[in-house]
Amino acid sequence: MCGIVGIFDMQGGRTIDRDLLHRMNESQFHRGPVEGDLHLEPGLAFGHRRLSIIALEAGLQPLFNEDDSIALVFNGEIYNFRELRTELQGLGHTFRTPSDSETIVHAWEQWGEDCVTHLRGMFAFAIWDRPRRTLFLARDRIGIKPMHYAVLPDGMFAFGSELKSLLSLPNLKREIDPLAVEEYFAYGYVPEPRTIFTSAHKLLPGHTLTLRVGQPLPKSKQFWDVPFKPHLGMTDRDIEGELVVRLREAVESHLIADVPLGAFLSGGVDSSAIVAMMAGIGSEPVNTCSIAFNDPAFDESDYARQVAERYRTNHQCETVDKDDYGLLDTLAALYDEPYADSSAIPTYRVCQLARKRVTVALSGDGGDENFAGYRRHRMAMGEERVRSMLPLAVRKPVFGLLGKAYPKADWAPRVFRAKTTFEALARDLTEGYFHGVSINNDRVRSQLFSESFRQRLQGYRAVEVMRGYAAQSPTDDPLSLIQYLDMKTYLPGDILTKVDRASMAHALEVRVPLLDHQFVEWVSGLPSTSKLRNGEGKHIFKKALQPYLSDDILYRKKQGFSIPLAAWLRGPLLESMRRAVLNPALLDTGIFNAGYLKQMVDEHQARTKDHSTALWSVLMFDAFLRKNGAAAAA
CATH class of the missing domain: 3.60.20.10 (Aminohydrolase, N-terminal nucleophile (Ntn) domain)
Incomplete structure (x- = not known):
């Protein structure tokens, strides 16, 4: 590396x-x-x-x-x-x-x-x-x-x-x-x-x-693309058996090293599957590491400990303060350009921990992209079922009007937060999926940017990135299409970038067996119904792993590597956020609408709206500008 x-x-x-x-x-x-x-x-x-x-x-x-x-x-x-x-x-x-x-x-x-x-x-x-x-x-x-x-x-x-x-x-x-x-x-x-x-x-x-x-x-x-070429004539039992064989082979191929080697173990399905395969390949105990948070709402360490005990790994766990927000400038220096995934903070810490014992660590990244494990995959397929009942010519005016009229209610229970769903139903699959994954949707960006900057865009919208990939997609199956979009955008642009920069900051090599291209090719050909079934993502993956992992690991609610962002920006980071978002140097770029920036800060502080994602993205943009000096803002 x-x-x-x-x-x-x-x-x-x-x-x-x-x-x-x-x-x-x-x-x-x-x-x-x-x-x-x-x-x-x-x-x-x-x-x-x-x-x-x-x-x-x-x-x-x-x-x-x-x-x-x-x-x-x-x-x-x-x-x-x-x-x-x-x-x-x-x-x-x-x-x-x-x-x-x-x-x-x-x-x-x-x-x-x-x-x-x-x-x-x-x-x-x-x-x-x-x-x-x-x-x-x-x-x-x-x-x-x-x-x-x-x-x-x-x-x-x-x-x-x-x-x-x-x-x-x-x-x-x-x-x-x-x-x-x-x-x-x-x-x-x-x-x-x-x-x-x-x-x-x-x-x-x-x-x-x-x-x-x-x-x-x-x-x-x-020279290569994800093929999504269907496998014919395979039963679920056939898939489960071959999946484990191929997973074990992918993991084994990634164990070549002349230095100490281990694995990240979060206690989620993907990292636990990697550790289970590693434990069955070698005779020596696997080195595993995880981080715990001092707030139970964000802590998964008990699940990691369960897997570590089952496979008798050499496990190391360190507790990190959930208010570990002192890395903003460090992240700006690592990424060289704006990067708003706040899970970069715990990722940096787990890489720091792993490097104390190993030089190479295997991770479970790629499982959600391969096997449709994100909540947004379930949401997109639910929306697509509704779309299939009505032509776009009917959906667009009806749901578009509802989306505009329905209030944005971040504070309300999820069942009452229908605005985003209505807006997604007014679109086709690609634009609807883009709308769902956007950290700041079209409406927010329109208010966030100044009038002069919107004119500089000349009508360009970020959805064109996904539209370009959708046009070249090797599949027209709806679930496979959005998996393909993830593999072309979110996976390399966010997940793999995050892991590369965080690991290399500590001279740690991270390997990702679930993204071995031979494994990806084979998984892409599995039926969509084997990946997402009855509202459950990773269906066939979990079934195949039942002999190796407990139901507590396989079927618990997906937690993710999250941090209390909204609370940070109302508490310990409030003044730093206010200074950054209202920074004259930031406004001098001509990119932002100063009035809307102030409105977001005030509404978030007053708890009338949750603007944490938008504010964090502005905060990280400001950190990028400060790191790269005045020339970057010209």
């Missing part, structure tokens, strides 16, 4: 400043504190920071082939590297190290751009092929590992694992992208391929980018 950076002269042959490359590389020191190295030649420069996981003494990068004509910088792990190594040796390739990294070099020599289709793992890497004067970038299928890039005004192309590496470049323009702002305040993060800056981009998951000297920047090329 590492951090990578590079600069490539698209015109060819110019000298690259070593000090500049060094600053880029050292900005990501936390991703690889073990060692680092630079390589420079005319027109090309690579930098690498290393966290040693496999082949501890032999994985220094940049890594070269036998005649030094091909160079690699790589972030990630290749889980099938031993099988690939054997195959490539049979094809005549000679290896100089036992590392998984060298496998990529020879795979490029053998298969060129198609090398990525042979790799099983999480990865972001760059290859310089000097004879072909070609730079090749790739990102893994799901988007577990990040890759940012930019074309600079002088014709140089730069890339790095984190956006901060590009922000080390003095000639990178820091103009904020209005469309990215609209997307951030809708989703709570900036979805791929945008970043918050117009000049920088993220390489999409499952995509490659091939640059050649003397040629303009091409479009990235997709």
Whole structure:
């Protein structure tokens, strides 16, 4: 696990400043504190920071082939590297190290751009092929590992694992992208391929980018997508049996390491399933860790303890104050752009705890996306059943009118909070789902933004991100479609970004077996009715795990990694929030409607409305601006 950076002269042959490359590389020191190295030649420069996981003494990068004509910088792990190594040796390739990294070099020599289709793992890497004067970038299928890039005004192309590496470049323009702002305040993060800056981009998951000297920047090329190809003739019993076999194989493939390894254990279904599989594979006790909160309303540690006792793990649990709100500026520095998922705070803490004992931790991320485990999946399917009864031409005026007329009642019992449901029913599935997942819906964003900023958007709405993915979806099954949308937006943009930054801040590698691409491919082909049945998400997953986990674990109410955000913003964070949201520097951006910001603060403090999500998103935007200075606000 590492951090990578590079600069490539698209015109060819110019000298690259070593000090500049060094600053880029050292900005990501936390991703690889073990060692680092630079390589420079005319027109090309690579930098690498290393966290040693496999082949501890032999994985220094940049890594070269036998005649030094091909160079690699790589972030990630290749889980099938031993099988690939054997195959490539049979094809005549000679290896100089036992590392998984060298496998990529020879795979490029053998298969060129198609090398990525042979790799099983999480990865972001760059290859310089000097004879072909070609730079090749790739990102893994799901988007577990990040890759940012930019074309600079002088014709140089730069890339790095984190956006901060590009922000080390003095000639990178820091103009904020209005469309990215609209997307951030809708989703709570900036979805791929945008970043918050117009000049920088993220390489999409499952995509490659091939640059050649003397040629303009091409479009990235997709090499994989979630297939959603149905399996035929399988009974529930067939699925349950094969699911466990495939899950155990995915977990086992992720256990390759030459350093201490363990697992996160929250006590939820997904992390508990990973621990159960790990315990059945090895002879040594599994190292597990969890955090407890000093408020029972937010604490799941008893469930984690139950699983730890059943599988006799070496379990570590530390209690965290539920009012652990001192990380705002730390988070802004970690994410480099606005990021509003408040669960980043406990995620940071559990990574901090895990690193005390292990260098690699397996997590249960991906279970909800694979098996339709979110409450919003159930809500969306309920709304879709109503939609199917009436054509859009009837639904749109009827439910649209009800949505406008019905009051927003955050304070009321859920059964009386029908405004959002009416508004969703007036839309098609994609827009309805977008409406449901938005942290600030269209109405809120319209009031939040100033009139001048809305004009800059020229009618653009963040729903277009989902509409674009829906148009290319390989499935028209309603549940599969919204799972696909999650896998293209929320999973890489929020969940995997959160885990990558929080873990790398502590030089911890996190692996996600439930997102092994072979497992994802197979699960995507299961019938929707096996995933969401009778209002219960993860139906077949839970049934398959009944021999391994108790009903208390499998069928308890989903809790999530939440924090008392509304209470924080009325209590200990009230004055900080008020100062940030009403900060003149924030208002000087021209983005916000000052009157509405003040109204939200006053209403939230008076408890007449819960504006915690909107206020937190503004608070984190302000933290981003403060971290990146006045240039970012221009």
